[in-house]
Amino acid sequence: MKLLRHIFLFGSLGTLAMACGAGGDDQGTEYAPNMYHSVAYEPYTQITDPEAGAWLTSIEYSESEMPGHAEFYNSNTLNAAVMNVNMNMRTPPANTVPRNKQGWLPYRLPKDSLEIGAKRKSPLDSTAQVLADGKVLYESYCQHCHGAKGAGDGKVADKYAGIANLKGDAYKNITEGHIFHVITHGKGLMWAHGSQISPEDRWKIAKYVKALQK
Numbered sequence: 436m437k438l439l440r441h442i443f444l445f446g447s448l449g450t451l452a453m454a455c456g457a458g459g460d461d462q463g464t465e466y467a468p469n470m471y472h473s474v475a476y477e478p479y480t481q482i483t484d485p486e487a488g489a490w491l492t493s494i495e496y497s498e499s500e501m502p503g504h505a506e507f508y509n510s511n512t513l514n515a516a517v518m519n520v521n522m523n524m525r526t527p528p529a530n531t532v533p534r535n536k537q538g539w540l541p542y543r544l545p546k547d548s549l550e551i552g553a554k555r556k557s558p559l560d561s562t563a564q565v566l567a568d569g570k571v572l573y574e575s576y577c578q579h580c581h582g583a584k585g586a587g588d589g590k591v592a593d594k595y596a597g598i599a600n601l602k603g604d605a606y607k608n609i610t611e612g613h614i615f616h617v618i619t620h621g622k623g624l625m626w627a628h629g630s631q632i633s634p635e636d637r638w639k640i641a642k643y644v645k646a647l648q649k
């Protein structure tokens with residue numbers, strides 16, 4: 436019994452010592468390696484070399500699925516139509532336009548079309564939820580410059596002049612479309628926020644700014 440216990444102890448220590456050998460290019464002894472090396476489909480590329488990753492293959496592909504293929508081989512047999520361009524992603528049909536999950540078309544008006552942009556109506560209703568979301572977003576993206584009440588007195592204004600006072604007469608009558616356009620493209624000293632804030636969130640902020648102005 437004692438002997439057995441010793442064998443077990445040294446055996447475990449030995450295994451532990453080997454497992455600790457990982458580093459650099461050596462991944463050490465892996466238990467169930469196919470849990471670490473899952474075969475991912477990359478959107479823009481397919482690995483068509485059946486030998487790719489053969490040196491670490493531990494997965495036994497079924498003969499029917501991918502016979503004789505190594506671990507990183509990820510050619511997409513279900514998307515063979517695009518094999519010639521070597522992508523997993525399907526190329527969209529010609530002349531299709533991406534819509535977001537609300538079904539909205541992309542905002543394509545360029546920066547110098549503020550007047551047209553100002554005429555656009557918000558697709559959102561003025562619900563309490565929209566205003567509450569708008570407040571949170573305004574506090575994250577606008578308040579440090581424009582101030583908690585929109586008076587152009589945020590922390591940044593302590594150091595830099597020229598931040599618009601959104602409560603002032605000059606801005607009292609700007610539309611939600613105008614605000615949306617300015618958030619999207621920036622204006623004058625203000626930089627664009629279109630790449631950081633989704634269209635839906637920009638409309639929410641615009642609603643909140645209008646509420647602040649009242």
Ligand code: HEC
Binds near residue numbers: 599601606613
């Ligand atoms: C880094 C500081 C800064 C941030 C952040 C910022 N703004 Fe501005 N904003 C400015 C400045 C400066 C101006 C004045 C631009 C000018 O006239 O040169 C301005 C102008 C405006 C105007 C008036 C545009 C016009 O027609 O003249 C609106 C509306 C506006 N900002 C809304 C927002 C909203 C909404 C946010 C948050 C998404 C925001 N801003 C974030 C600095 C900022």
